[in-house]
Amino acid sequence: MLDIAIIGSGPAGLSAAINGVIRNKEVKVFGTDPEKSSYLRKAEKIDNYLGMPGISGEEMIRKFVEHAKEMGVQFHSGRVIQIFQMDDYFTLNVENEFIDAKTIILANGIVNEKAIEGETEFLGRGVSYCATCDGPLYRGKTAVLVGDSEAAEEDVNYLAEVCEKVYYVPLHKKTEKVDSRVEVIHDKPVAIEGEETVKTLKLKDNEELNVNGVFIIKDTVPTTQLLQGIEIVDKAIKVNQYMETNLKGVYAAGDCTGRPFQVAKAVGQGTTAALQAVSYLHKNS
Known part of the structure; x- marks a missing residue:
């Protein structure tokens, strides 16, 4: 069983993964290849990330991925279709492969929550x-x-x-x-x-x-379909200063928590989410 399952392989997810691994937790990042899918790669030039003036988005995400791999972060290519809440853990359906985790960090970016009319009503019925x-x-x-x-x-x-x-x-x-x-x-x-x-x-x-x-x-499943009961406000996952959601053991970081959509914010929130997840694991071990 994983200690921390991270949904999303962008800056927030990678930051969370690195910090979870540093704290000796079993961590895995679920998502598509960030060097091909991250919105960050489209940025021609980034001047407001500390220590990396003038870097391109493509180069930045490459450095992030290299850092994560050097730290031993595990990646799992595939879309998480749904997350089920069990008694004291979670089960992820990753394209019909079921994986258990003690905590969840949602770092799934900007997700289009708008459904086709009838989509929600007929989910599981066609x-x-x-x-x-x-x-x-x-x-x-x-x-x-x-x-x-x-x-x-x-x-x-x-x-x-x-x-x-x-x-x-x-x-x-x-x-x-x-x-x-x-x-x-x-x-x-x-x-x-x-x-x-x-x-x-x-x-x-x-x-x-x-x-x-x-x-x-879709590249990402709507968050409300991904995890039933998660609280959404203004199309973003509602979190407190510790990146805690309304669900125990579930954290969120990055663009999925709303504006501002900045790399520095995503990285910082990813760090906070991971450290809070580690603290939660220690309290409940």
């Missing part, structure tokens, strides 16, 4: 965030996948091997690696409808798609 987990349930059936990045193409290609018919609604521009059996539709999803289970996905320009299942593949 709506899924994981093709690997739930794809086999739609063997011989019709499914549609809505994806917000090229990473979703791997999922839609997997569904093409399982389902009788697969539609793909990409919310990004390039679709170069999509299986020829998949029908690509460039449109905007508006609503998911059905009765006991999903029946249709309504689109803005076309009328609707008759489907048995809707897969929504």
Whole structure:
């Protein structure tokens, strides 16, 4: 069992991981490769981070990752689909792999909490965030996948091997690696409808798609779906000065806690969250 599971591999998550490892805790960072996915890499020049004037975002995140790896931080590539609260620990569903942890640090960045109409209502009744987990349930059936990045193409290609018919609604521009059996539709999803289970996905320009299942593949799962009961205020996770959330043993750091969206703030909050998690572990050991 992990001592600290960190959701997110940006500056806040890496800072938390380093500080957790320094305190001799079993720590693992869950997320995509930060050198490819972090928003920081897009910054051409950063002048307000102490000791690194004029550094590019790409170079900064590379240095952060190198530091973490040198300290022995463990990385787990994969999206955390859901976190379950148990009696005195948590279980993470990482694309159908289940991992236990004593504490959680959410460092999942800016997350779009806006759902498609009907998404929440039909979650588990035809709506899924994981093709690997739930794809086999739609063997011989019709499914549609809505994806917000090229990473979703791997999922839609997997569904093409399982389902009788697969539609793909990409919310990004390039679709170069999509299986020829998949029908690509460039449109905007508006609503998911059905009765006991999903029946249709309504689109803005076309009328609707008759489907048995809707897969929504985003780089990050909405925080409210990721961890039930987490308190959100103004689209940000509510924390106190110790980075504690309203859930015992759960901390948050970085952009997910709201403005200002600055690297220095993220790194500082990551440090605080890790040290508080360590203190919590010692008190409850």
